[in-house]
Amino acid sequence: MKMVHLPALQSAALVCASLFLFACGKTPAPPQPVIAVPVVAKEWNKHGGTDAEQRFSVLKQITPENIDQLGxxxxxxxGVSRGIEATPLVVDGVIYVTATWNKVxxxxARSGELLWQFDPQVDRSKAADLCCDAVNRGVAYSAGKIITGTIDGxxxxxxxxxxxxxxxxITVDQSKPYTITGAPRIVNGKAIIGNGGAEYGVRGYVSAYDVNSGEMLWRFYTVPGNPEDGFENATMAKAAKTWNGEWWKYGGGGTAWDSMAYDAELDLLYVGVGNGxxxxxxxxxxxxxxxxxLSSIVALRPDTGEYVWHYQTxxxxxxxxxxxxxxxxxxxxxxxxxRKVIMQAxxxxxxxxxxxxxxxLLSANNYVPVNWASHVDMETGRPVxxxxxxxxxxxPYLQLPGPMGGHNWHPMSFNPGTGLVxxxxxxxPFIYGDDKSFAYTEGRWNTGSDSALASLxxxxxQFKAVKASVKGxxxxxDPxxxxxxxxxxxxSAWNGGVLSTAGGLVFQGNADAKLVAYRADNGERLWDFFAQTGIVAPPISYELDGQQYIAVASGWGGVFALVYGGLFPAESxxxxxxxxxxxxxxxxxxxxxxxxxxxxPTPPASTADAATIAKGKLIYDINCTVCHGDHVISSGLIPDLRWSPLLVADEAxxxxxxxxxxxxxxxxSFKGQISKADLTSLRAYIISAANDGLEGKLRIGK
Structure with missing residues (x-):
């Protein structure tokens, strides 16, 4: 696959006119099947189907030949519609699923009858510490218990x-901007959970708790802390030698907010580590x-949290x-x-x-267009x-992938029969560049990149060219x-997780509010169902009474939908x-x-001067864009600030x-982050945005 390298900065129109076209050509012969298939045939009692996280079902009643009968x-x-990302679990004829605000x-599983519901009464003000919507990805099951994390830690x-x-x-210091959005994993009677919040200034770690008592059994930090406080173990002391300056004052990051897998034969727990x-x-x-x-796969002993090996991507x-x-x-x-392998994109x-x-490292190749590295050196294992x-x-540098990644949290699937992932x-694409006015503030969005460069x-x-370049x-x-x-x-770029089955099918939901079935060998679209709202969650499959079922949760949302959903509308x-x-x-x-x-409603007239509006845009970009949308153009998932009755006065x-x-x-509340003077500028910018008619110019149809 050809690499593409861009100069440091080009105009959006020039970049996006031909940005990183990616053609696969004719369908080659499929690779050789794999050797072993870890499966649970009838239930879906673990997050990824099994500890191996293949998201493959051996059920094969539903096939390309009868898919048209699926209903x-x-x-x-x-009861909610915002950002449903959960993988359902099916155990003993019961299906467990979570919704926004961690409701279970x-x-x-046969009829859909509600057996019970549980509301953990989370602190919803923690939404301020969520980088990517008020979401969660499901629960774990162990010995008659449902284990779940909450956004308040x-x-x-x-x-x-x-x-x-x-x-x-409580798994975190709740005075700090930690959150939990990932699903726990169960290993040897232990519930393993990480956390999120890197952008807001925290130090990442993963912890193990006894499933019967909730007692914490061990904790593995993913980045070192302040050397003056001493290191928790030799692993952290060694890691500290790869850092410079006073990183601990910024938290360091490295939050383990989602993926894990477990190999029972090797007795290794694999943890995916996040950004700095x-x-x-x-x-x-x-x-x-x-x-x-940071940005590593770390292998640990699940009974002790002992470090075994890592690979840094x-x-x-x-x-x-x-x-x-x-x-x-x-x-x-x-x-x-x-070879016994672990695969990641x-x-x-x-x-x-x-x-x-x-x-x-056995092999590496770019699966999407890349312009930050030419290749991965197989001798060193490092990107060039x-x-x-x-x-x-x-x-500043215009780059692909940007912070959304070539692949985000949405789970992929591996089919041992086709050998395909x-x-x-x-x-x-995204433009990175130094924030000349950066001042670290815990609890705020601390990237150190100029937020103005990220605005469309x-x-x-130029906007049309950018829109044409944003793809999914x-x-x-073939791994x-x-x-x-x-x-x-x-x-749309933002679509659902994936399930593959032994029936020769691949299921995926999408931003156009459809669950779709494709042929696993060639991608032919065979069937779809209109869900009325976008699907970002991954499907599962289970069997009851000799019948195969497909289940998926719908609910449009997530970071892309919130930030850009108003400017990049899908059919959802x-x-x-x-x-x-x-x-x-x-x-x-x-x-x-x-x-x-x-x-x-008719917004107030825009009377502020250009400098005040510009200051307000900076405040908005740092604090508000991630929920209320770029240029104050809302996805519709959250109230559109341009029509807010609060615009009438600063006091409101x-x-x-x-x-x-x-x-x-x-x-x-943004108390301590947005001053009263800032609020005046912020209100002026929102009023200006409400009057500029930009949405009508940029929101180019569906």
Whole structure:
């Protein structure tokens, strides 16, 4: 696959006119099947299907020949619609699923009847510490207990039959901007959980808790702390030698906020580690260094948390290139030899095949267009960087992948029969450049990159070019030969996780509000179902009474949808979040959509001077864009500030933005982060945006 290298900075129109085209050509012969297939045939009782996280079902009742008979068996309204990312679990005929604000539902897996629901009553003001929407990715099951994390940093056990809370422990310092969005994993009677919050100034770690009592058994920090405080172990002391400056004052980052996998034979737990804090390494660790264990896969002993090995995908990362993306364990025949491997397609755009016993790199190739590195050196295992891409202290650099990554959190799937990995990939360019006015503030969005560079262009021609360059696709990847086999282009960059089955099918939801089935061998689109709202969660499959079911949760949201959903609209509008379950011969229907019209009030006249508006835009970009949208153009998932009645006066906005009048509804207080003077500028910018008509110019149809 050809690498593409861009100069340090080009105009958006020039860049995006031909930005990183990626063609797979004719479909080659599929690779050789793998050697071993770890499976659970009837239930889906672990997050990734099994500890190997393959997200492959051996069920094969549903096939390309009868897929046209697949219909909706039942659907359950979750009562919310924002950012449903959960993988359901199915145990003993019960399906467990989570919704926004960590609500847990137990349903009869045959009928959809509600058995119980549990609301952990999370502190919704913690939405201020969530980089990427008020989401969570599901629960874990162990010995009659449902284990779940919460956005305010707790881990809870719930009785799987009754929904009664059994224990509730705090896993973080709640005075700091830690959150939990990932699903716990269960290993040897231990619930393993990490956390998020790197951009806000925290130090990452992963912890193990006894599933029966909630007692913490061990904790492994992913980055070193202040050397004056001493190091927790020799591993942290060694890692500290790869850092410079006073990184601990910025937290350091390295949060393990999502992916894990477990090999029972080797007794190794694999943890994906996130980005640095701030992103800009020239601030975080002046003088460079690998900054272990940022952007790494780390292998630990699950009973003790002891370090065994690591592989760092992006040494000294400075681009938000997390290695928290989905990891898959498999056995592949490579060069005539059976190898136990771990596979990952992290944000940085390279697909890695690694020996999971030793951490040895076996192969790597870019699965999306990449311009920050030319290749991965197989002798050193390190990427060969393009000099201009390391932007700290240099000119801004237009890069692909950007911080959304070539692959984000949405799980991929591995089919042992075809030998292919099915990856939901993105192409989202981004301009990185030094924030000349950067001042670290815990609890704020600390990237060290100029936020103005990340804002989409308002020139219409440039915006159209950017829009054309932002892509999403379902990619079938041959991990043995490190090359694409087939791909399907989507209308949006932000689409759902993936399931593959022994029936020869691949299922994926998308931003156009459809669950789609494709042929696993060539990507032919065979079937779809309109879900009424976008699907970002991954499907699962299970069997009851000899019938195969497909289940998926719908609910449009996540960071891309919030920031850019108003400017890059898909066929999905905000709608009802549901759990939908399908089987052959079923013919249920979703309730009809209710048409609603929103009356947009006339905003106050824009009277502020240009300097005040410009200051307000900077405040907005740092504090508000991640929820309310670039250029104050909302996705519709969250109230559009341009039509807010609070714009009438500073005092009205102060009651919400500073005094926290709406924290119970998820609108956090920015007291200590936004001053009253800042609020005046912020209000002026929002009023200006409400009057500039930019949405009508940029929101180019659906």
């Amino acid at each position: 909706l068996a039942w659907a359950f309204d979750l 539902f137990a349903l009869d 707790r881990l809870l056990a719930i009785d799987a039959k009754t929904g009664k809370k059994l224990w509730d422990v 804090s701030p992103w800009n390494q020239s601030i975080r660790s002046p003088g460079g260094g690998d900054n272990l264990y 992006t040494p000294g990362e400075t681009w938000d290139y997390t290695a928290t993306q989905h990891m898959i364990l498999a056995e592949l025949e490579i060069g005539g030899t059976a 992290p944000k940085n755009g390279f697909f890695y095949v690694i020996d999971r016993a030793t951490g040895e 960087e393009v000099a201009d891409a390391r932007w700290g202290g240099k000119a 099915y990856i939901p990939v993105l192409e989202t 262009p308002t020139d219409i021609a 696709r379902l990619l079938a990847w 043995v030969n490190q090359k694409p086999v087939w791909q399907v282009e989507h209308n 509008d905000p709608g009802v979040g549901r759990l939908m379950v399908f089987k052959l011969g079923a013919k249920a229907e979703l309730p009809a959509l209710v048409e609603s019209s929103v009356v947009k 906005m102060q009651a919400v933005v500073i005094d926290g009048a709406l924290t119970s509804r998820g609108m956090p």
